[in-house]
Amino acid sequence: MARVIVSTAINVTYELTLLCQIKGSLQGVGEILVESLFNSVDPYMRAYTRQLPTGVTMIGEGCGRVIESKSSDFPVGTVIMGRYGWCTHTVLDTKSKDPMNVIRKAPADYPKDLPQSLLLGAVGMPGMTALLGLTKLCEPKEGETVFVNGAAGAVGSIVGQVAKIKGCRAVGSAGSDAKVAWLKELGFDAAFNYKTVSSLDAALKEGAPNGIDCYFDNVGADFSSTVLNHMNLFGRMAICGSISTYNDKEPAKGPYPFMTILSKQMTVTGFIVTRWLNEWPKGMTQMVQWIKAGKIKYREHVTEGFENMPKAFIGMLVGENTGKAVVKL
Amino acid sequence: MARVIVSTAINVTYELTLLCQIKGSLQGVGEILVESLFNSVDPYMRAYTRQLPTGVTMIGEGCGRVIESKSSDFPVGTVIMGRYGWCTHTVLDTKSKDPMNVIRKAPADYPKDLPQSLLLGAVGMPGMTALLGLTKLCEPKEGETVFVNGAAGAVGSIVGQVAKIKGCRAVGSAGSDAKVAWLKELGFDAAFNYKTVSSLDAALKEGAPNGIDCYFDNVGADFSSTVLNHMNLFGRMAICGSISTYNDKEPAKGPYPFMTILSKQMTVTGFIVTRWLNEWPKGMTQMVQWIKAGKIKYREHVTEGFENMPKAFIGMLVGENTGKAVVKL
Known part of the structure; x- marks a missing residue:
């Protein structure tokens, strides 16, 4: 666990808590340990962080790979998308009924030649x-x-x-x-x-x-x-x-x-x-089709390294990115 | 035609043109001569009068009785509702296709014990x-x-x-x-x-x-x-x-x-x-039913005399009325 004080380029000082959960034994049936591949930085996070107490894991979407599993639906190696916040590793409960914390698998037909980071962008x-x-x-x-x-x-x-x-x-x-x-x-x-x-x-x-x-x-x-x-x-x-x-x-x-x-x-x-969560799967399939057909183009602004998440976040807020800003872990 | 300068209690001076069309011979098939029974004064007219040139008939709904007719659908004696403006008598073209100027008959089942002025209020x-x-x-x-x-x-x-x-x-x-x-x-x-x-x-x-x-x-x-x-x-x-x-x-x-x-x-x-004009007939029937069943109650604030329309209008704008403000001709 590392606490970082960030002074942004937009003259607001606040704290972000970066939570790194260590690989360990899972407690309950349905739990998975996820290693994050990409974390997302999005404008809405700025509005939400104003209400977020210091010491709480910073919110946000990520996509990651299951590295330990007590769920037959999510075996080791599965690529998932979730709203698990800014962390490198996290334990998720695949049985959770909280609609805001749905854990999704990448679409079964997700093309191998598309970057997984699109699961946080055009397909996310x-x-x-x-x-x-x-x-x-x-x-x-x-x-x-x-x-x-x-x-x-x-x-x-x-x-x-x-x-x-x-x-x-x-x-x-x-x-x-x-x-x-x-x-x-x-x-x-x-x-x-x-x-x-x-x-x-x-x-x-x-x-x-x-x-x-x-x-x-x-x-x-x-x-x-x-x-x-x-x-x-x-x-x-x-x-x-x-x-x-x-x-x-x-x-x-x-x-x-x-x-x-x-x-x-x-x-x-x-x-x-999130008001249309049940329509995401159909929408994701649609977006993949349009991307494959060349009807939807995308750009990504990729920052490398978990430690650069605050920098990536602030850069996105001041407009440094063209297209989707993501952090590659 | 009488032009009246009205200085309102709300510190705005403007002109209203009161157009009195004289009973005369109708020109075309489908035309009817209507004698207004009640004219309406409504808040929205204030917004519209700001753009209305002087000399134009003041806008508004009325309900009236056909006193001359060249339309078999609207024989003499028919009670109609229309957006014919502030006037005592008017010639209307029942064949007009202008959706904003639909001429409606009072509902066929309109109870005889309800005042016709409700056609400008709860049923209008x-x-x-x-x-x-x-x-x-x-x-x-x-x-x-x-x-x-x-x-x-x-x-x-x-x-x-x-x-x-x-x-x-x-x-x-x-x-x-x-x-x-x-x-x-x-x-x-x-x-x-x-x-x-x-x-x-x-x-x-x-x-x-x-x-x-x-x-x-x-x-x-x-x-x-x-x-x-x-x-x-x-x-x-x-x-x-x-x-x-x-x-x-x-x-x-x-x-x-x-x-x-x-x-x-x-x-x-x-x-x-007016965006739902085609749903008015069903809505009017519904309102009559609710009024007859005692589920909808109403009050009317009736001003007597065409010459008192400006006074009634301004009174309504400053809140003198409880319930619907109408002018009885």
């Missing part, structure tokens, strides 16, 4: 967030315009590509010209660097000349307030994240959106992808 | 707004808590009673003690005068100790911002109106609700009841 939680959030809440229809911010991230990059598969115009924003160039490679119809455009309004007007029907939001606050002015009648907004506000000490303020939501008869839904 | 647009808005967007489930503001108004009073029919706890706010007393007569489980409570937070905590699952909003802005803090996980908010903001010159500001909507996985939908 961020991929399901993009696929299920967009299709279930925004219900994009052919010919409609989908806008996503944080578009070069693990979730946003999938949102735009699924929008293209659904026959929509995909528009995205990101924080660097290199990211914008990648979005265009991915097939986004329009993409812009929100840090350098003359105004967000002008960029949205140019990128979405017919208005926005579906808004997949990863950013929140002022950014969303501006996007709302570009929404069409009966527009749908799915709130996935609010990364611009995770470090705010006071809630950000601005014009209330209620009258705009009313006059445009919009639907705005906040979601966490 | 406000009743459909309450019934369809609540059931379709909030989907209240037995045992849940429904909160509605403007609860003693034409819409709010029905929302609370439908919530009770659905087996929910109904909580309402209104702007006078007399209105609050009426809400308790209607069967609201809790009701409070928002003008005199020590704080809205405290009143909501007391009225909805288990939190709010469904929020039917007629008020908007700061009021909604406070209510959001009392919403439960997976709460539903239906935005029907925003009466607190209709006179604002600048949009009201406050904390953005996006992060709250996300963390509570809420769904927020703005709506105008």
Whole structure:
């Protein structure tokens, strides 16, 4: 067990507890000892860590290999995905009924030529967030315009590509010209660097000349307030994240959106992808198919070494990654 | 044609045009000449009048009697409901395909002992707004808590009673003690005068100790911002109106609700009841049944005389009415 004090580049100091469980004898039937292969760093963790007491294992998804087993369903060598937090080794109870801590095997047909780290990205939680959030809440229809911010991230990059598969115009924003160039490679119809455009309004007007029907939001606050002015009648907004506000000490303020939501008869839904846990297997199979067919492309930003997890986490929060940020153990 | 300059009690000056069409010979097949029996005054008109050019007939629902007819479907004597604006007489085209200007007959089984003015209230647009808005967007489930503001108004009073029919706890706010007393007569489980409570937070905590699952909003802005803090996980908010903001010159500001909507996985939908026009007939029949069965009670605030429409309108906006405000011609 090692406790690390991390002073982030975003001027917030907090503690992370890195728990390394030692290989040992398993206690109960159904238990497995997992050696983590990849640990995930995702924006939502920043929101959650604000409430996490010091001394508790940092939360997060990982994918790992079973190295000891008292479960016939999960023999030694099985690759699993789980929400087991930041650790190198962990004992998991495969009989647990907690829906938030489901232990999944990699899909039986998972291609050998795809990296296992995708189980934390396009084929894992961020991929399901993009696929299920967009299709279930925004219900994009052919010919409609989908806008996503944080578009070069693990979730946003999938949102735009699924929008293209659904026959929509995909528009995205990101924080660097290199990211914008990648979005265009991915097939986004329009993409812009929100840090350098003359105004967000002008960029949205140019990128979405017919208005926005579906808004997949990863950013929140002022950014969303501006996007709302570009929404069409009966527009749908799915709130996935609010990364611009995770470090705010006071809630950000601005014009209330209620009258705009009313006059445009919009639907705005906040979601966490665990609400559709039973639909993940089907979604994962879909994502593998699209990746194999070349319809979904991905990038990964891989940091090596468990000891670099805080660095990888902070780097992701300040936008160093293009595509999914993962740590290889 | 008479033009009237109205200086409202709410410090806004605007012009209303009162159009009186004279009885005359009808031009085309399908046309009917209608003598208005009751004209409606509703909060939403205030929002719309801000964009209405001077000289245009003021918008609004009415119910009237056919006094000349070139339509075999609408013979002389038929009672109709329509969105024909503020006028004593009007020529309507029953063949019009404009969904916003549907001319409806009173339901065939409309009881003779119910006032025709209910066609502008519980059995008309406000009743459909309450019934369809609540059931379709909030989907209240037995045992849940429904909160509605403007609860003693034409819409709010029905929302609370439908919530009770659905087996929910109904909580309402209104702007006078007399209105609050009426809400308790209607069967609201809790009701409070928002003008005199020590704080809205405290009143909501007391009225909805288990939190709010469904929020039917007629008020908007700061009021909604406070209510959001009392919403439960997976709460539903239906935005029907925003009466607190209709006179604002600048949009009201406050904390953005996006992060709250996300963390509570809420769904927020703005709506105008015309989106469900084809469901009105069934809804109207339902309301008549509930009224006859004593499950839905109503009050009307009747102003006499077409010339008093502006006065009735402003009175309704400042809260003089309990129940539905109508003008009897």
